[in-house]
Amino acid sequence: RVSQARGVVASAGDNAGKVLIDSNEWWTGPMEAGVRAGAAMVAQGNRYWPNRNRQDLLKAVSEIEGVPTDHIMPWPGSGDPLCRAIVTFCSPQRGLVTLDPTYEPSWETAEWLKVPLAKVALRPENNWKTDVRAMLAANPNAGVYYICSPNNPTGTLTPIADIEWLVANKPAGSIVLVDEAYIHFAGTPSAASLVAAGKDVIVLRTFSKLFGMAGLRLGLSMGRPDLLEKMMRYDGFSQSFMLSTVALATGLASVTRAQEIVQRRNEMTANREMTFAHLRQRGISYIPSVANMFIVDWKRPAKPVREAFAKQGVIIGRNWPIWPNCSRITVGSESDMRSFCKALDTVIA
Ligand code: PLP
Structure with a gap:
């Protein structure tokens, strides 16, 4: 019931080939x-x-x-x-x-x-x-x-x-x-x-x-x-x-793999900052984040925006009722984030 209420997307099987940046997961497997x-x-x-x-x-x-x-x-x-x-x-x-x-x-x-x-x-x-x-x-x-x-x-x-x-x-x-x-x-x-x-x-x-x-x-x-x-x-x-x-x-x-933890953090940060640069270029508001997710303020209802991204094969995160115009985006791989930026240009057009 809760999953449905939050709009959690269906199983990975249904999402094969899609860019999954909705659930704050890491984009590859364990170390x-x-x-x-x-x-x-x-x-x-x-x-x-x-x-x-x-x-x-x-x-x-x-x-x-x-x-x-x-x-x-x-x-x-x-x-x-x-x-x-x-x-x-x-x-x-x-x-x-x-x-x-x-x-x-x-x-x-x-x-x-x-x-x-x-x-x-x-x-x-x-x-x-x-x-x-x-x-x-x-x-x-x-x-x-x-x-x-x-x-x-x-x-x-x-x-x-x-x-x-x-x-x-x-x-x-x-x-x-x-x-x-x-x-x-x-x-x-x-x-x-x-x-x-x-x-x-x-x-x-x-x-x-x-x-x-x-x-x-x-x-x-x-x-x-x-x-x-x-x-x-x-x-x-x-x-x-x-x-x-x-x-x-x-x-x-x-x-215990301290070096790999730092490597993963750095890789994610680079992908996040690349995405932020794109958002700034397009004049889209976001909340600066220190984690692998961030909030984008579309200044219009987030639910149809999420659906528009899904049509582009990019599954973005949910919105919280307190901020109906905002979506949560998970930071994925460099390729995921390039797909997000490309889909974004279509969605905002
Ligand atoms: N706490 C926070 C803030 C989360 O975002 C999540 C999952 O997304 C969890 C806890 C629960 O994660 P898990 O049960 O997978 O450890």
């Missing part, structure tokens, strides 16, 4: 070392065996992020712990404060739970900045303050100093949920430092974006063990068994 490790694990798929790679992944992430291993929990993607955090820390007395536009599952879960929901709009006059003071004012007794940084769909960053301010001023018993799905594209400091300092912060990560593993399903939550444990309280099933051994092996072989 080569990841593909090799994952493929080797497929042949051992008869075994449950998740624990060794799970422990190794925790150790690797712990070293990279400076967070103890018992503060890290892997998941089949980060969408699951995102929704669980809302279920766990929100209640009829303690609602959710989120941004608008932002990644929707936080507020969709709050709506489903029927808990108080406040959305703080990102405003052009404020440079689309996350206003953490407005977030606190919107509900001084919330259970969760959700910040996606870089934000999906704007690609804008919330500086760590602002997150620190919110953590220092928020009510006791609440958490600040920092969704860092796109942080590798920005290369900026992580809120993991606040987790390491024992604050009421949960950080989410995913392997679905820069690591090219969206279909393999692997994500992480980082937080104090007492917070992470609360998120598990309704699980009768051992959490390790939710994880695919193939995804664990692929993720483990990829996460």
Whole structure:
């Protein structure tokens, strides 16, 4: 139902040969070392065996992020712990404060739970900045303050100093949920430092974006063990068994490859900046982004524009109700972005 509401396009089979810049995916597969490790694990798929790679992944992430291993929990993607955090820390007395536009599952879960929901709009006059003071004012007794940084769909960053301010001023018993799905594209400091300092912060990560593993399903939550444990309280099933051994092996072989992470970031940035130059030449407004997606303001309804792009074989992203004239565009390969620019010239003509 939610997928239909958001206009998520059909399966890749239906989109064969099309330029897919709608879902913030990486345009090729996982890193080569990841593909090799994952493929080797497929042949051992008869075994449950998740624990060794799970422990190794925790150790690797712990070293990279400076967070103890018992503060890290892997998941089949980060969408699951995102929704669980809302279920766990929100209640009829303690609602959710989120941004608008932002990644929707936080507020969709709050709506489903029927808990108080406040959305703080990102405003052009404020440079689309996350206003953490407005977030606190919107509900001084919330259970969760959700910040996606870089934000999906704007690609804008919330500086760590602002997150620190919110953590220092928020009510006791609440958490600040920092969704860092796109942080590798920005290369900026992580809120993991606040987790390491024992604050009421949960950080989410995913392997679905820069690591090219969206279909393999692997994500992480980082937080104090007492917070992470609360998120598990309704699980009768051992959490390790939710994880695919193939995804664990692929993720483990990829996460330590710092040089390839930078290479992927640089390649994406070059493609994004090339596209921005084209938009500027055509006088089309966009929001400067530090991630692999950006918002374009068509100054007319975005839905027909999306359909016009689809007719050109270019599948662009959805729009958010708060900004009906804007579309989200994912940064794809150089060739994808050249196709986007070419289709754009036809669509705006
Ligand atoms: N968080 C953000 C901000 C996202 O954009 C996405 C996916 O697009 C997710 C979380 C969930 O990703 P996954 O469940 O694939 O890790």
